Amino acid sequence: MKNTLLTCMLFLNVLLTATAQTKSLSELQQKFVDLKFGMFIHYNIPTYADADWPDPEASPALFNPKKLNADQWAKAAKSANMTYGCLTTKHHSGFCIWDTKTTDYNVMNSPLKRDVVKEYADAFRANGLKVMLYYSILDTHHKLRPHQITKKHFEMVKAQLTELLTKYGKIEAIIIDGWDAPWSRISYDDIPFEDVYHLIKSIQPECVLMDLNGAKYPAEGLYYSDIKTYEMGAGQRISKETNRMPALACLPLQSSWFWKTNFPTTAVKDPAKMVAELTALNNVDCNFILNVAPNRDGLFDDNALTALKEIGKLWKHEGPAPKLAPTGAPIISTNIAKNKPANSSWSEDMDISDFANDDDFTSSWVSSKSVANPWYEVDFGKDEEFNTITLTEKAENITAYRLEYLQNGVWKPINKNEKKSRVKVNRFDKVYGSKVRVWIDKSEKPASIAELGVYNERR
Template structure:
């Protein structure tokens, strides 16, 4: 072990200022469709926690504890093939900050362990040899380097970028990079404190065809891609795909009871093949969603016999039947909400919930028009002219006290110029969620007007997306 950022001098080459990387929407949609066509994947949680009977490794323990002395990544790949999986994802660094590759950034890694071998290299080589696509998992939260909420510094961001640069340049093409421990209620490292777009641009500059996926589905509506190319549901934590979801998604859960291996696993009960195939995999695939099933290697670095047998049983019940249902184009939000936290006004507020609730970057709160009102507006006012090209309007369906049916029958967005209001967009079809991409517009005041039966808005988002 060592102190945080003890080798920060090795970092700067990875963090030169970058321009926003242009992402072609048609190309992105093609990559998302190709990912969905893989249908079924394997998550592999192997790290310090494997040797600790824990789900998060203790960041104070010595790397010497890590010792998968009979590591067999070929066995993993063949087990994935037996289940008719199309891809896999390995935890290169979990929340405690131990790296499964020989990083040059000074972080604790495999070369300081009792098994001084590049585990990431062995994994990617075995799975590619078996004809499977390769993804990597990386935790933004890093307890060894003290990268946590309210402690993020430019040096820590540089460390993250340097480590991601190593993974994206040394291990060949990745189908997806799955991020975790970022903008979650339990990690609290926000996209403001550690800017999402900086990481997104880095990934796309190094591997344009690598999909970036963040574990943030619990924070944003299910009908849009906020800060992710593939919406990532943690089924194991109770996150559920909304019926009829239009966006490309992935749902993660476990074959064993938890993510990392436990001493009871060789004889413990596993999720049944019937449940995995009939209740998860097939319905998810019909809903634009892959299933990624975690299988935890034991302390020898191998899958237990019962896990191998269960995967083969899954393969006998399910075959990859070809291309997944087609998706349409999804608008992806990758920049901060310019309206978040800005001064807000409403047409009336004697009984209503305040308009600031629609500008707080929180999809669990909402503004509500006054009782008996069927025509109301909310407005955000900026200190100076602000340019934007994307709008999101989200109604608080299913929220407590609001109900499951849309109350909005019409809406419009206007900007104030020279004392007059100019309409930007409008709609008349009831819909709980609206995205509008517009020509870049500059304004100081932006107003959303809604009609309906005491309508409400959970978030009125204003973004300036690179394109």
């Protein structure tokens, strides 16, 4: 009888989990863009160091707010007509502001001894706001940094994300940082993106994952993120004329992300200008998240509170965004073509074949004008299995192309494509081969390939 009851309970749990997985990626993207405006909250040990990147060995004793009140944060967000919040659970220096079992370098070993993530999540939900979380892969305290990453680091990342996604209720989105960025130099191979993506979706299928990698990848393609991201404070800019991808843009209300000693006496950004920015971004399917930094007492300064109220007077949420165009699933797998030997028909001057698989979308292989039927290929050196090929142009010129692969010395076709777009994603049943080649049948100008990607996606 006990075994029967246990089996029924397990079946019911699986059934409930499956039932919960009702929203497609397109629906989740639409829901996210419909939120329009939210609050980023950079609050962590950097708050107490007057630096965004403090000493990674800074003592937890520094983290000592006397008046921490997450309800004040939530009510300030409501005053600006924001719909959600997003808190820095762990920033680049590795201090965790939740009750984690993965490391002693956490808030429970500070003078506060309170789970800040829990207080934040409870306060925002109590005020009718959605809950999102920020998490940094780069972790200088735990030596999770370039050329030093171990299996133990990966296990820590998975354990920490699991805690964050199981202890605090429904998490609408998670924003990941310090990953695949030129300043972090931690690649999606060092900490495997596909594993992390599937872990998050297995725990909370409706949690949207964003990596702050917008500067690297083309605006027209969805790479390693459910939503396109733009860190405006770092100079990243979304097109306010042409963007049609679901997007997020972030900016601090104050002069930097974490609180500094001069914040109470330094003017914040003009509320009217922030509303103009918000409106322009919303008009191109972009959600705007405005950072407000709590001070060392754990409260927002008066000048920030005043600005948020003024924003709320100037801007109202007037309903859902227009219906988004489908993006298809994001690319989340390892690019097996990256930096492999490449070959091509005659190229233009120095724009030779290796520029099209160097993991740099700013460089390109360019076909010579005199070649009537250009081709480009990548050699894996051995048979590989794959089921996705992406072709990203420098500009939209190729209007017809063919893909093929080499298997046991025989070239076999994959598909033909005549759709014009800068980022061309081709998904197909799994094949095995040692080379991939693209034939360019029609191009309005000399063909130029910024990146050819080959992936073996888990489906």
